[in-house]
Every structure is written in C-alpha cells, then in structure tokens.
Amino acid sequence: MQATQTMRKLTIAKAMAEAIGQEMARDPDVLVMGEDIGRLGGVFGNTAGLLDRFGAERVRDTPISETGFIGAAVGMAAAGLKPVVELMFVDFFGVCMDAIYNLAAKQSYFSGGRVSCPMVLMTSVGGGYGDAGQHSQCLYATFGHLPGLKVVIPSNAYDAKGLMLAAIRDPNPVIFMYHKALQGMGWLGTVPGSITRVPEEEYEIPIGKAAIVREGTDITLVWLGVTVHHALDAAKALATDGISAEVIDLRTIAPLDRDTIRRSVAKTGRLLVIDDDYRSCGVAAEVIASTVEAGVPLKAPPRRLAYPDIPVPFSPSLEHHVLPNAEMALAAAREILS
Amino acid sequence: MNGTGSNNHPRLWMYERMVKSRHFEDLIKPAYLEGKKPLFNMAKGPIPGEMHLSDGQEPCAVGVCAHLRPTDTVTATHRPHHVAIAKGVDLDAMAAEIFGKETGLSGGRGGHMHLFDPGVNFCCSGIIAQGLGPAVGAAMAAKLRGRDDVAVAFLGDGAANQGAFHEALNLAAIWKAPVIFVIEDNCYGISVPKADCTAVPRNADRAAAYGMPGIHVPGNDPDLVHEAAGEAIARARRGEGPSLIEIETTRLEGHFMGDAEGYRPPGEVARLRAQDPIPAYRRRLLADGFEAGELDALEQAARAVVETAFARARAACLPGPEQAFLQVFVERAV
Numbered sequence: 058m059q060a061t062q063t064m065r066k067l068t069i070a071k072a073m074a075e076a077i078g079q080e081m082a083r084d085p086d087v088l089v090m091g092e093d094i095g096r097l098g099g100v101f102g103n104t105a106g107l108l109d110r111f112g113a114e115r116v117r118d119t120p121i122s123e124t125g126f127i128g129a130a131v132g133m134a135a136a137g138l139k140p141v142v143e144l145m146f147v148d149f150f151g152v153c154m155d156a157i158y159n160l161a162a163k164q165s166y167f168s169g170g171r172v173s174c175p176m177v178l179m180t181s182v183g184g185g186y187g188d189a190g191q192h193s194q195c196l197y198a199t200f201g202h203l204p205g206l207k208v209v210i211p212s213n214a215y216d217a218k219g220l221m222l223a224a225i226r227d228p229n230p231v232i233f234m235y236h237k238a239l240q241g242m243g244w245l246g247t248v249p250g251s252i253t254r255v256p257e258e259e260y261e262i263p264i265g266k267a268a269i270v271r272e273g274t275d276i277t278l279v280w281l282g283v284t285v286h287h288a289l290d291a292a293k294a295l296a297t298d299g300i301s302a303e304v305i306d307l308r309t310i311a312p313l314d315r316d317t318i319r320r321s322v323a324k325t326g327r328l329l330v331i332d333d334d335y336r337s338c339g340v341a342a343e344v345i346a347s348t349v350e351a352g353v354p355l356k357a358p359p360r361r362l363a364y365p366d367i368p369v370p371f372s373p374s375l376e377h378h379v380l381p382n383a384e385m386a387l388a389a390a391r392e393i394l395s
Numbered sequence: 396m397n398g399t400g401s402n403n404h405p406r407l408w409m410y411e412r413m414v415k416s417r418h419f420e421d422l423i424k425p426a427y428l429e430g431k432k433p434l435f436n437m438a439k440g441p442i443p444g445e446m447h448l449s450d451g452q453e454p455c456a457v458g459v460c461a462h463l464r465p466t467d468t469v470t471a472t473h474r475p476h477h478v479a480i481a482k483g484v485d486l487d488a489m490a491a492e493i494f495g496k497e498t499g500l501s502g503g504r505g506g507h508m509h510l511f512d513p514g515v516n517f518c519c520s521g522i523i524a525q526g527l528g529p530a531v532g533a534a535m536a537a538k539l540r541g542r543d544d545v546a547v548a549f550l551g552d553g554a555a556n557q558g559a560f561h562e563a564l565n566l567a568a569i570w571k572a573p574v575i576f577v578i579e580d581n582c583y584g585i586s587v588p589k590a591d592c593t594a595v596p597r598n599a600d601r602a603a604a605y606g607m608p609g610i611h612v613p614g615n616d617p618d619l620v621h622e623a624a625g626e627a628i629a630r631a632r633r634g635e636g637p638s639l640i641e642i643e644t645t646r647l648e649g650h651f652m653g654d655a656e657g658y659r660p661p662g663e664v665a666r667l668r669a670q671d672p673i674p675a676y677r678r679r680l681l682a683d684g685f686e687a688g689e690l691d692a693l694e695q696a697a698r699a700v701v702e703t704a705f706a707r708a709r710a711a712c713l714p715g716p717e718q719a720f721l722q723v724f725v726e727r728a729v
Contacts, residue, residue: 087589088539114539120569125562128528129535132546135518136468136536155525155559168511169501170722204723228725 063257067167068241070102071257072180072214072325073233076221077104077141079259084139087225090126091143091179100145103241104134104382123153127178131160134176139225144180147234161230162205177221183283183333185234185380192366193376195334197281201310201343206215206297207264208310210234212285213253213348214241216308219262225268234310236282248286267314269321273303276327278388279344281307284331284358289391290383300394302391310340316345322348327358327393331386335364362389407534407693409457411615412682416456416477419433420448420648421484422705423476423493427652436652441494444506449477451615454672456481456610457577458620458638459547468533468546469525471519473508474579479519480716481723484512486700489642490708497714498707504722524550524557527576531567534574534631545573545631552641553584555598564605564639573631575624576639581646586658602639612642615672618679621706645670 067075081087087105089111089245096120098105108116119126123144130140143152150157157178164174183195201209207229211217217235224231239251270285271292278288285306292302303321307314322328328348332341341361362381370376423446430440437443449456450475460481463469471478479489485500492499493507516533519525529670530548537544545673555578567574578598582589595601602609608630610623620642627638639686644668649656656664677690 117570120565122566124559125528125531125566127524128563129532129566130528132468132470132532132534133536134527134532135513135529136516136533138532139537140532152558155522156528159522160520160525160529163509164511165725167501167505167509167720168513168518169499169504170725171501171513172511173725175714206723226727228727352668373593391592 064254066252067214067255068247068252069211069214069217069235069239070105070241072218073103073221073235074098074105074107076218077225078107078110080222080225081107081115085122086137087139087141087166088115088117088129089141089143089315090119092119092145094118094143094320098208099143099236101231101235102242103179104143106391113119113145118305120200124156127153127156130176131156131164131174132140134161134174135164135172141177141179141225143194144178146192147180147182148191148194150180150196153343157257157309158206162203165229166205169194173303174230175228177224177233179233179235181232181240183238184376185238187371187373187376189371191263191371195364197234197310198339201313201340206209206230206232206311208234209264209308210236210282210310211308212282212306213251213286214255214267215253215331216262219260220264222259223261223264226261231264234282238283238290248283250286250289265309265314267308267313267317269317270306271302271304273301273325275301275325276394277303277305277321277327277332278386278390279305279307279316280331281310282333284333284381284386287381287386294387295390302390313340313343313347315351318344319351319353320394322353322355326354328355328359329357329386329390329393331360331381332361332363334364335366336361337366339363340342341354357393360389362386362395399578405461405621406618406680407685409621410676410690411693411697412457412460412481412583412635413453413617414694415628415701416480417450417673418698419480420450422701423448423637424652426705427551428607429515434556437653443678446507446652447474447650448648448652450476451645451667451672452579452581453477454617454620455549455577455642455644456613457642458573459577459624461621462625463516463547466542468516468530469549470530471517471549472523472526472551472554473521474551475508475510475609477621479510479512479517481643482517483515484510484517484664485514486621486704487707488512490704491711494708495713495719496708498711498712502718503714524554524559526550527559527563529561530574531570531572534567534572535570538573541551543573543632545628547575548578551579551584552578552580552582552589552593558594558598562600564607564637567637568605568607571634573634574637575627575631576637577624578639578641579644580641581644583646584649597641599639602630607636608638610638610640612640615642615644617672617676619645634712645672647671
C-alpha cells in the first residue's frame with residue numbers, strides 16, 4: 058500500500074461507509090437498505106452520512122422484516138439494481154435464510170447464468186463484549202458452506218474499503234461480514250490494529266485472495282477478522298523467542314484462497330488456524346483439510362484453535378475462557394513448535 | 396399487452412393460453428409416468444423429481460397475465476406451468492428444461508420448479524411464499540427507475556400463512572410498490588384443507604391489515620379474474636400501490652403426480668372435473684357469439700405449438716455432465 062497525501066486513518070465502519078458512498082455516486086443502480094441504516098447510519102456505523110447525501114429513495118430504512126426486505130433485494134438485483142443490504146447481526150439470518158441460500162445463491166445457477174444477483178449483504182459477527190449467544194456468533198462456516206455465495210471479512214479499514222467496492226461491483230451475492238471487535242464503534246471497544254490508513258481514491262481488494270500480513274519461515278498462522286490481530290500479537294511474541302511466524306489474513310471465506318495457504322505451509326511446514334467460529338465442521342477444518350490433502354509436507358500435525366462447540370455464554374468469566382485470544386494462539390503455536 | 400397478441404380479443408387470448416397450458420400438462424402426464432410403472436419411483440423416467448400440475452388453475456394465470464407486458468415481472472410457485480405459459484415463457488425452452496435437456500431454460504439445472512426466463516421476466520421458486528419478497532423488489536426497481544412496469548407474485552392459499560406473506564405485504568404497502576399478490580385458492584395445502592389451517596375464511600380480508608385493497612374473485616372464472624386483475628394492475632401502474640387478489644380455483648390433480656389423494660372427500664374430484672374451467676369457458680364464448688370454427692382452429696394451433704415443444708425437448712441432448720459445474724456464479728464483465 059502506497060502512502061499518498063489523501064490517506065487518513067479510518068475505522069472499518071467509516072471505510073465501509075466511504076466505499077458505499079463512492080459507489081453510489083458512481084453508479085445510480087446502487088442503493089442501501091436495512092434496519093436503522095438511514096437516520097441512525099447503521100447500528101454499527103457503516104452507512105453513516107449516506108441518507109443526507111443520497112436521500113431516502115436510495116437509503117431505505119426497512120421494517121424489521123428480514124424475510125421481506127432481503128427477498129426484495131433479490132428481486133431488485135434480478136432487475137439490475139445493486140442493493141447493499143444490512144442484516145445487522147449474523148445471528149438473525151435464521152429468520153430469512155431462504156432468501157439468502159435458496160434465492161440469491163441459486164439465481165445464477167437456476168437461470169443458466171442469465172440472471173445475476175448483484176447484492177451485498179452486510180452483517181456483523183463476533184462476540185467478546187457480553188452480548189450472549191444470540192448476538193455473538195460468527196457462523197463463517199454456515200455461509201462458507203453454501204455454493205453461490207461469496208463471503209468476505211476484513212481485518213482492517215484498508216481492506217474493508219477495497220473489499221466493499223469489489224463486493225458491490227461483483228455480479229453475485231456477497232456476504233460482507235464485519236467483526237464487532239474491529240468496527241470502531243466507541244461503545245464496543247476496538248482492536249487498534251483495525252484502524253488503518255485508507256486512501257480517498259477508489260480501489261478494490263480482489264475477492265478470493267488472501268493476504269500475507271507478516272512474512273515468516275517457521276510456522277503459518279491463519280485466520281481472518283479479529284483473530285488476524287491475535288495472530289499478529291502471537292507472532293510478535295514468537296519473534297522474541299527467535300521464531301519466525303507467517304500470518305495469513307484470509308479476507309475471503311468463499312472462495313477460499315487455498316493456494317496462498319498451501320504455499321505458505323509448504324515453506325514453514327507448520328500450521329495453526331485460529332477460528333472464532335464453532336470448532337466442528339468449520340472453516341478451520343477446511344483450511345487444514347485443503348492443506349493436508351494437497352500433500353503439503355508437514356513438520357508437525359496441523360492444529361485448530363477454535364471456539365468450542367457450545368453457545369456463546371454471557372458472563373465475561375465464561376466467555377473469555379472460551380473465546381480464542383492472542384495468549385491462546387501463542388500457547389498453541391509453541392506446542393506445535395515444541 | 397399480451398391480451399392483444401396473436402388473438403386480438405383478450406377473451407380469445409385467455410382461452411388459447413388455457414388450452415395451451417392444459418395440453419402442456421396433458422403431455423407431461425404420460426411422459427412423467429414413463430419408467431415409473433408398475434412401481435412408482437420418482438427418480439425414474441425422462442422427467443424425474445416432483446411434478447406439480449396446474450390443471451384447473453388456468454383462469455388465475457390467464458386472467459392476470461392478459462394485462463402484463465414482457466417488462467412486467469412475475470414470480471410463481473412450485474406449481475408454475477400455467478403461469479409461465481400465460482406470461483409468455485419460451486415454450487420450447489421450458490419443455491426442454493422439464494426434460495432436463497441442455498436446450499432448457501437453464502440447461503437442466505433447475506427443472507420444473509425453478510423456471511427462469513429473463514426474456515419475459517418470469518421466475519419461480521419451490522419454497523412456499525418466497526417469491527413474494529422478490530416481486531416487491533422487482534416492483535421497486537421499476538418504480539425507482541420511473542417506469543410503470545408492475546410485478547405480480549402468485550401464491551397458493553397455504554402460502555398466506557407464511558411469515559413471508561405478511562412481511563412482503565407490509566413492505567409493499569409502506570413503499571407503495573407496484574405489485575399485485577395473487578392467491579390461487581385451490582382449498583388445499585398439499586393435503587390439509589384450507590379451513591383447517593387458515594384463521595379467516597377469506598384471505599382477501601387479510602389485505603385490510605396492510606391497508607391495501609383485497610379482492611375476492613369467486614367461481615374460477617377467467618372473465619372475473621381479468622376484470623379484477625385489470626383494476627389492480629392499472630392501479631399499480633398509476634402509482635397507487637399494491638393489491639391482493641384471492642381467486643377461488645380448483646386443483647384437478649393431486650398435489651404432485653403420484654399423490655394418492657386419500658385426503659379428498661369421496662366424489663370431490665368428479666365434482667370438480669364437472670366444473671373444469673376450460674370447457675366451461677368454451678361454452679360461454681360460444682354463447683357470447685364466438686364461432687365454433689374459430690375456437691377449434693385456435694385450440695388446434697395451441698396444441699400443435701405444445702406438441703412441437705415436446706418433440707423438440709425429447710429430441711434435444713442431455714447436458715454434458717461437466718455442465719454441472721458451470722454458472723454457479725455470473726462472471727464479472729471486465
């Protein structure tokens with residue numbers, strides 16, 4: 058990333074809003090809708106300022122009717138509009154999943170590629186702030202499992218802007234996940250590393266490409282969203298032991314950039330995946346399976362540090378005991394290296 | 396409008412489409428059962444999977460679609476053939492799709508419950524009531540672009556008990572979307588009678604909850620449907636918002652082919668068949684002064700088109716197996 062005069066430090070929320078606003082200015086077919094995205098600017102800030110700039114026709118507050126408005130977004134997308142839709146919490150998808158996995162995800166296939174579905178579904182993920190089990194899930198694997206959907210999640214504001222521009226311009230449905238611990242909302246607490254310099258100019262981060270955010274030679278640490286920052290913290294600590302850790306930020310869950318993971322593990326011979334989604338049948342398992350079945354030579358068995366197969370509890374003493382963090386990542390990495 | 400197409404009288408147009416639709420189903424029946432006798436196995440024969448026939452429900456489709464243009468959108472259900480034919484879906488490609496052929500609407504990826512024809516803005520979904528949201532969206536796309544196109548969502552009476560129905564009606568009402576919700580009330584949700592699962596005798600009354608007109612059309616009558624739909628569609632085109640139309644219709648076949656229909660009261664099917672809307676409409680047209688010769692010729696031509704579509708569908712190739720991997724995503728234009 059080249060520093061320019063037009064760079065400022067932004068939160069992910071502000072970077073998302075900037076990207077949406079730029080694309081709305083460029084493309085009259087783009088509109089935004091969802092709960093509380095108008096006057097409030099989104100519960101997580103990602104549509105702030107858009108109502109004043111573009112008006113209520115293109116920035117539509119909806120009733121609390123996810124089945125209705127996500128279904129409507131599919132119909133708008135079939136007709137050539139490009140709706141950017143807020144689902145607020147990924148935990149809410151249970152009330153509207155048909156529109157996502159049976160309609161949006163299959164529109165291209167069932168039309169023989171003749172009807173596209175250029176919509177973005179923004180949804181917050183992640184816990185760590187005591188909101189308990191119906192507002193703290195990640196569900197990466199739930200969405201990553203479904204053909205016809207692309208799924209992205211930024212770990213920082215620079216990627217958030219570029220991924221959002223790529224998502225809106227993609228003719229397919231893109232689930233744009235954003236992690237609450239990174240969003241930059243004052244009331245949530247924010248991992249400082251997510252607030253980065255962001256150019257004012259438009260640019261895209263290609264969907265389906267992971268990033269090597271720290272190069273190393275002894276072990277590969279893989280994940281996305283907030284745990285990228287845990288991995289980076291662990292890598293710094295390992296460096297003091299003389300261990301060189303490589304950190305991969307997946308950035309896209311589907312399609313998964315298996316090549317980048319395999320190349321890295323081929324170099325390091327060791328793999329730790331840090332997953333804040335449920336452990337069983339998860340994307341972490343997919344990352345490990347993809348590496349092992351490709352015959353990448355390993356110096357130690359690959360490992361998952363994942364959220365256990367339990368609902369997210371409320372009490373901090375319970376939640377922080379089970380939510381992956383940098384210390385756990387460091388301990389797991391040391392075990393692999395020992 | 397479709398109603399001024401090949402036959403420039405809307406009543407003849409409706410009759411012709413009803414005959415075409417019924418003949419389509421009549422050709423499906425033996426084709427579907429090929430390979431499924433003596434032991435019924437849904438996976439066997441040239442048309443595998445479920446098959447939901449529309450016999451008896453044709454008046455709903457033609458009475459509404461007579462008012463529609465290709466640029467208007469229709470979302471239909473798991474029982475879509477009559478609506479697709481009334482909307483003007485490419486008949487050859489539709490028949491080929493049902494046979495799973497590479498010349499089908501989606502090259503055999505969708506089958507009979509998932510028919511998409513962007514040429515006339517038609518699609519359907521196999522999940523109850525889930526076409527309603529997309530219809531609201533299509534209607535809003537027309538409205539936001541300053542066009543007077545409308546969208547029509549067809550649904551069964553069972554779908555009116557889905558949350559999606561209520562969410563879509565509320566959303567359409569607050570956004571004044573140019574959309575018409577058309578309930579084909581065939582009195583059954585698969586096997587369960589409407590009276591056993593619907594809190595109100597008339598679903599049209601539910602429109603009041605969303606501040607929109609609710610029109611009840613009795614008698615499975617194409618002319619009455621045509622009249623009611625004409626008013627609702629004109630209203631939507633004028634920018635006055637959505638309507639709900641509930642049409643009393645009849646399901647002359649089972650929920651799906653192979654349905655033993657043990658849940659029907661004795662004599663019901665015979666009674667309904669005696670009210671078959673297509674011969675009834677022919678009798679009315681004759682009584683109203685249309686020539687028998689003209690109706691005969693129209694029927695003959697309609698059946699010939701369907702027969703050609705089936706012959707072409709049967710002659711077409713199955714898709715190469717590797718085609719399964721294509722078109723999961725639309726390629727982004729460079």
